[in-house]
Amino acid sequence: MTRSLLIVACCAILGLGACTDRFGGPGSGAGGAGAAGSASDPSSPAYFQQSVGDRVLFAVDESSLNAAARATLTEQARWLQANRAFTAVIEGHADEQGTREYNLALGARRASSVQEFLVSQGVAASRLRTVTYGKERPIEVCSTEGCYAQNRRAVTVLATGGAGA
Amino acid sequence: MTRLPVAALAAVLALALSALIPAATAQAQSGPLRIEITEGVIEPLPIAIAPFLTEGSAASALAQDITAVIRADLEGSGLFRAIPERAFISPITSFDSPVQYADWKAINAQGLVTGSVGVSGDRITVSFRLFDIFAEAPLGDGLQFSGTGATWRRLAHKVADQVYARITGEGGYFDSRVVFVAETGPKDARDKRLAVMDYDGANLSYLTDPGTLVLAPRISADGGQVLYTSYASGFPRIMLLDTASLRTRTLENLPDSMTFSPRFSPDGRTVLFSSSRGGNTDLYSMAIDGGAPARLTEAPSIETAPSHAPDGRQIVFESDRSGSPQLYVMPASGGEARRISFGPGRYGTPVWSPRGDLIAFTKQNQGRFHIGVMRPDGSGERLLTASFLDESPTWSPNGRVVMFTRETAGAGGAPGLWSVDITGRNLKRVPTPGPASDPAWSPLLD
Numbered sequence: 238m239t240r241s242l243l244i245v246a247c248c249a250i251l252g253l254g255a256c257t258d259r260f261g262g263p264g265s266g267a268g269g270a271g272a273a274g275s276a277s278d279p280s281s282p283a284y285f286q287q288s289v290g291d292r293v294l295f296a297v298d299e300s301s302l303n304a305a306a307r308a309t310l311t312e313q314a315r316w317l318q319a320n321r322a323f324t325a326v327i328e329g330h331a332d333e334q335g336t337r338e339y340n341l342a343l344g345a346r347r348a349s350s351v352q353e354f355l356v357s358q359g360v361a362a363s364r365l366r367t368v369t370y371g372k373e374r375p376i377e378v379c380s381t382e383g384c385y386a387q388n389r390r391a392v393t394v395l396a397t398g399g400a401g402a
Numbered sequence: 403m404t405r406l407p408v409a410a411l412a413a414v415l416a417l418a419l420s421a422l423i424p425a426a427t428a429q430a431q432s433g434p435l436r437i438e439i440t441e442g443v444i445e446p447l448p449i450a451i452a453p454f455l456t457e458g459s460a461a462s463a464l465a466q467d468i469t470a471v472i473r474a475d476l477e478g479s480g481l482f483r484a485i486p487e488r489a490f491i492s493p494i495t496s497f498d499s500p501v502q503y504a505d506w507k508a509i510n511a512q513g514l515v516t517g518s519v520g521v522s523g524d525r526i527t528v529s530f531r532l533f534d535i536f537a538e539a540p541l542g543d544g545l546q547f548s549g550t551g552a553t554w555r556r557l558a559h560k561v562a563d564q565v566y567a568r569i570t571g572e573g574g575y576f577d578s579r580v581v582f583v584a585e586t587g588p589k590d591a592r593d594k595r596l597a598v599m600d601y602d603g604a605n606l607s608y609l610t611d612p613g614t615l616v617l618a619p620r621i622s623a624d625g626g627q628v629l630y631t632s633y634a635s636g637f638p639r640i641m642l643l644d645t646a647s648l649r650t651r652t653l654e655n656l657p658d659s660m661t662f663s664p665r666f667s668p669d670g671r672t673v674l675f676s677s678s679r680g681g682n683t684d685l686y687s688m689a690i691d692g693g694a695p696a697r698l699t700e701a702p703s704i705e706t707a708p709s710h711a712p713d714g715r716q717i718v719f720e721s722d723r724s725g726s727p728q729l730y731v732m733p734a735s736g737g738e739a740r741r742i743s744f745g746p747g748r749y750g751t752p753v754w755s756p757r758g759d760l761i762a763f764t765k766q767n768q769g770r771f772h773i774g775v776m777r778p779d780g781s782g783e784r785l786l787t788a789s790f791l792d793e794s795p796t797w798s799p800n801g802r803v804v805m806f807t808r809e810t811a812g813a814g815g816a817p818g819l820w821s822v823d824i825t826g827r828n829l830k831r832v833p834t835p836g837p838a839s840d841p842a843w844s845p846l847l848d
Contacts, residue, residue: 298726300681326636333809336750336764336793337618337840338663339720339727341631341638342676342683342704345660349681368637369660369678373615378589380790380811 272395280320282395289316293351295389297334300346302354310351313393314358324364327351328392332385333372344369351391444827446483447569449476450511452494453487454528457520465519468528468558472515474602475562475576479803480828482569485511497529503538511535515565524550528557532565542568555604556847563846575798576601579844580805581621581628582819584608585837589813594839596630598645601798601843603833609643610650618663618794621844622670629664629673640664640675642690654688654695663706666690667734668714674698676706685719687734698736709754709761710734711778718742718752718761718778729763731778742780751794754778756845757801760824764793764806773806775824786826790815794839799846805832807839 274281276288285291290313293306302310317323329348331340348367356362377384451473454465476482491505497518506514517530529546533539545564547557556577563574584597594616599606609628610616617638619630628643632650640661643650654661656677664675667687674687677695683704688695699705703723710717711734718731724741727748732739743749747767754761758778765772765785771792776783791809798805802824809817817839819832832841 333791335748335766336707336720336727338676338707339704339722339750341617341660341662342678342706345678345683346681346704353681367660367681371617373592373617375590378813378815380815 282323285313285316285320285393285395289313291394292390292392294386295347295391297332297385297389298343299389300343300350302350307354310354311358314355314360317355317360317364318358321364322397323395324366324397325355326394326396327355327365327367328374328394329367329369330374330376330388330390330392331372332388333375333380334385335372337371337373340371341369344371347389347391351393355393444481444825446477446481447512448483448485448510449513449515449565450485450490450506450509451476451515452490452517454517454519454530455494455497457518461519461521461526464521464526464554468519468554468561469517471555471558471602472517472562472565475559476565478602478830479566480823481566485509497531501533503533503535506533506535513541513565513569515561517561521551526551526554526557528554528561530561530564532568555600559600572802573800573846575800575803575843575846577847578799579621579625579847580796580819580832580841581609581619581844582834582841583616583619583839584834585817585839586612589815596628596643597834597838598625598628599834601832606835609645609648618840618842620665620842622666623668623845624670625844625847627666627670629666631662631664638662640673642673653690653692654686656686656695661686663708665708665710667710668712674708674710674717676708685717685736696736698732699739707751709752711754712756712758716778718754720750720752729761729776729780742776742778743783744780745783753795753797755797755801756799759801762795762797762804764795773804773822775804784826786822786824787820787829791817792820794841796841796843798843803828805841805843807841809839 272283272286274283276283290309293309327348329344331343352365352367375388377387454469456462456465473484477484489509492502494516514533520527527546527548531544532541534541547560549557559577562576566574578601580601581598583594585592585594587593593612595612596609596616596619615633617631619628621628626645631638632641638660640653641650642653658679660678661675664673672687673690676683677686683706685698685705685708686695701723703721705721707720708717715734716731717734720727721730727750728741729743729749729752730739730741747765749763749765751764752761760775762775765774770788772785773787773792773795774785789808790811793807795804795806803821805821807817808820816837819838819841821832822829
């Protein structure tokens with residue numbers, strides 16, 4: 238927590254346009270730890286993560302957004318429009334039921350679906366960047382559908398400064 | 403299979419190997435040993451490997467080690483069984499003395515390997531001879547290999563490759579290297595490093611530091627360069643690493659793209675890879691020395707996991723343009739692609755055999771994963787393995803063995819390297835110090 242805040246301060250003071258430090262760390266997508274600020278402050282990354290919802294889930298082999306995902310992303314877009322100091326890296330993930338390289342491509346597709354939706358809701362494309370982790374960073378580690386469903390996700394990870402080079 | 407001259411046994415083994423390809427099997431049907439082959443029973447060939455002699459006592463431990471590596475190579479292939487030394491009637495006491503064929507016949511040795519090890523300063527010389535016991539004649543000329551002390555395992559592998567090649571009529575695969583991803587840490591925070599080792603797990607060294615996610619390496623024909631995908635920039639990007647200096651460089655600078663699945667062309671001068679932009683993944687190629695990448699596919703579907711035919715003229719790859727991942731073949735310069743996989747399930751990670759005759763792949767069907775092979779036209783599909791998760795096949799230098807990743811299920815699940823021959827026999831674990839994935843097998847070293 239402290240470290241993340243220091244990163245924010247550092248970025249703000251130095252005005253680093255390309256600062257890519259992210260609150261959750263690369264490939265985290267892990268809820269809870271790592272988001273800065275108080276969850277009761279609606280402009281905080283913690284609020285974004287916990288109250289807006291930083292992730293959407295996908296069906297097997299799918300990158301299309303269901304109604305729940307679109308609702309979450311509509312809220313994400315609203316928050317991003319209200320908090321323009323933030324940029325975001327959208328991480329696309331897959332479950333382990335697929336080959337490594339196909340899952341990289343699938344994760345890229347999922348991240349892009351989210352990016353396109355956020356842009357359609359008015360978020361500037363320049364504030365968003367996508368990254369795929371394929372099946373490399375599962376959040377749940379069991380090998381049943383209950384875990385796979387949580388791992389087929391796209392996570393919007395906030396950053397300050399540019400969305401990355 | 404008893405009491406056959408080695409030449410005839412070579413024919414048996416050649417038939418057994420050619421039986422893997424149905425067309426060749428049909429061709430061989432007039433052979434008298436056909437029945438054993440179709441029944442799929444290949445008894446390992448009993449051979450005697452005499453302890454290599456030493457010139458001077460200083461080398462005796464080394465000679466034992468070299469003999470042990472040769473034995474492990476030949477037995478590990480599944481094609482040979484080394485007769486225990488205690489069964490030998492007439493020990494070999496001199497490399498040049500005549501072979502007592504009757505004594506080796508009596509213990510049913512079909513072949514005999516003899517050898518000697520000489521040490522001069524840091525120079526090791528390994529000499530060997532191979533005898534066909536029932537023909538009572540040498541099989542090929544005696545040969546010697548020499549190198550520095552550090553290369554003793556390679557010298558042993560070269561002897562084993564010669565024995566394998568002379569008896570099977572196929573090239574060997576023992577003097578080769580494997581680059582792979584060494585893994586540590588829990589499943590949701592795995593740390594991955596590139597590592598390289600001999601094909602049998604010896605002489606392991608790490609090529610990258612922990613802390614940076616790296617995936618799916620490929621090794622160049624001379625073993626000197628490794629292509630892989632790195633998250634060093636925070637985003638997946640293909641990199642080239644020099645195995646001697648460990649220096650790395652990025653190859654392309656496509657805007658707004660993530661790049662992965664890099665592969666060397668057979669001549670080592672071109673790199674095939676995938677690039678994702680705007681959620682769409684297509685195939686590209688570029689000169690390894692630089693220059694603008696050329697786009698090979700332009701479809702809204704996923705195109706990835708390319709592999710050149712050994713003649714460099716065609717590419718097999720994976721695409722979900724039909725709605726599920728399947729295998730396609732197209733000219734190396736791009737153009738119209740022909741689907742070659744039509745069975746049930748999903749197909750991925752195609753890899754063209756260095757012999758050109760087969761394509762190895764990963765197949766996912768009904769909740770199981772398989773490593774399989776098919777001909778380049780898609781016919782003759784055969785599955786070699788089945789497990790919770792098998793993937794990423796790579797070919798032995800002679801195209802007779804496939805190494806792959808097998809991962810176990812659950813929270814404590816971890817990957818390891820396994821190998822299997824193209825008949826589906828001789829499935830076994832490849833030793834690694836810890837969890838390991840994404841093997842890439844080099845050609846035979848020079």
